[in-house]
Each structure stands twice: as structure tokens, then as C-alpha cells.
Amino acid sequence: MEGTTETETQLGPPYAKSLHPVYAVGNIQHKVRVLDGTKVSYSSWVKLFKLHLRGYKVLHHVDGTAPPPKTDAAYVTWQEIDSHVLQWIYGSISDDLCLRILEPDTTAYEAWLKLKKLFYSNKGSRAATLEHEFNNLKLEYMPSLDAYCHRLKELADQMSDVDCPVTQQRLVLQLVRGLPPEYDAVASFINQQIPSFEMARSMLQLE
Known part of the structure; x- marks a missing residue:
């Protein structure tokens, strides 16, 4: 193709980069049952949710892995993906549980720990x-x-x-x-x- 190098032909134009798998998820409730602590136990929910996280390559957002430094160019992308994972958590728990862990300016990992603490307290x-x-x-x-x-x-x-x-x-x-x-x-x-x-x-x- 005229004006296109061999490398560009192989890799495609810069705007053709594939999106992260996280963006393929619409309604999280189609993937994970809503946690209420009764009909769906916390342990069962964690197993299903982690399976989902692993499949969409975002398990590191809840397992304690440190995010990139805020000065790193990759931080903006990490923060955006983390917001999606946080939405998955909020979208797959009951309204009562959501209100108890909902906080401004939090991360998926922080919400994950708060939810765990609720079920392991007392x-x-x-x-x-x-x-x-x-x-x-x-x-x-x-x-x-x-x-x-x-x-x-x-x-x-x-x-x-x-x-x-x-x-x-x-x-x-x-x-x-x-x-x-x-x-x-x-x-x-x-x-x-x-x-x-x-x-x-x-x-x-x-x-």
C-alpha cells in the first residue's frame, strides 16, 4: 500500500489497538449473581466474581497488587479500568450492602476489603x-x-x-x-x- 511501511501493514494503524476485555462487559448481573448474604453467600459470590475477574484479566485490581505510580503514563488507563471493576462490585451486591461500602474516591480493592470486613466481623x-x-x-x-x-x-x-x-x-x-x-x-x-x-x-x- 502506497505510503505505508511494512511494519504499519503488519501492526495496523495506531487507532486500531484492541480494547481491554473489561470493556466487553455490559450488565455484570448477567455474569455474577447478586450478593445478599442469604440466597447468595459471600464465599460463593467471591468464587464467581474472581472467576469473572480472572477471565477478563483484572484480578490484580482486587488481590492487593499495587497500581502504577500516579506519575506513570499507565496510571490513567489503570484508574479507568479500576473504575469499571468498582462498578462491577457495586452492581453485583444488594442495595443494603452497596450503601454500607459506598465511598467517594475509592478503589476497587478498598471496596473489596470493606465488603470482606462486613462478612467477617462478629x-x-x-x-x-x-x-x-x-x-x-x-x-x-x-x-x-x-x-x-x-x-x-x-x-x-x-x-x-x-x-x-x-x-x-x-x-x-x-x-x-x-x-x-x-x-x-x-x-x-x-x-x-x-x-x-x-x-x-x-x-x-x-x-
Whole structure:
């Protein structure tokens, strides 16, 4: 092409630089479920959110990696991308949580730490409350078997958020423990085999 060097032909014009993957995201809620601390636990949200961050090459905005110096030419671009990540955080948490961590002139990492602090504060009392409900939940208190299984799993996830993890075996045993007498036959089989939680749930649904 006349007037174009071989290097320009290979690399394209300066304005043809590809955009950062972060700009490809429209509505974050299409990617990550909204964190409310009940239906969606903090630990589950973090796993999904980090997977999303890794896929769009912005995990370093929440893992403590230092930004470039403000005097660096790359800082403006970093700040713009960080604002997008911050919007993702605000856009994927409940209104109540958003109001509690919303601050002017903050970074994605600072908001990430504030959110973490909310869920890890008062761990002892929260763990005790969750433990009590987990240990005393029974199918007869719930509207359906699915609701019972779902709530039990929710409680286990929330206990993990306060450093009180529930093993798969304990989850299955508690599932059986809360069943009424009419499930005795399948409950006995589950107690002997200790299958995965989802397998035990399927066995109960068939019953």
C-alpha cells in the first residue's frame, strides 16, 4: 500500500489497538449473581466474581497488587479500568450492602476489603447463630423437600463465610437427621453409604 511501511501493514494503524476485555462487559448481573448474604453467600459470590475477574484479566485490581505510580503514563488507563471493576462490585451486591461500602474516591480493592470486613466481623456470634439453625433444621419446618435441602446448603455456605466450614459428610448426615420417620428406609441407606449431598438429595426426591 502506497505510503505505508511494512511494519504499519503488519501492526495496523495506531487507532486500531484492541480494547481491554473489561470493556466487553455490559450488565455484570448477567455474569455474577447478586450478593445478599442469604440466597447468595459471600464465599460463593467471591468464587464467581474472581472467576469473572480472572477471565477478563483484572484480578490484580482486587488481590492487593499495587497500581502504577500516579506519575506513570499507565496510571490513567489503570484508574479507568479500576473504575469499571468498582462498578462491577457495586452492581453485583444488594442495595443494603452497596450503601454500607459506598465511598467517594475509592478503589476497587478498598471496596473489596470493606465488603470482606462486613462478612467477617462478629464471626463468633454469627457462627453460633448459624450453627444453631443448621443443627435444628428439620424437613417438617419447611414447605418442601427442595426448600429444606436448599436452606441446609445455604446455611453450610454461610458457615464457611465465618470460618466454620461444614464437611460434605456432616452436611449429608444433617440432611438425614432432619427427616421425618417416613424416610427411615432411604435415610438408613444414606447413612451407610454417605454419598455426596446432591446424590443424597436425588435419592430423597425419588423416595
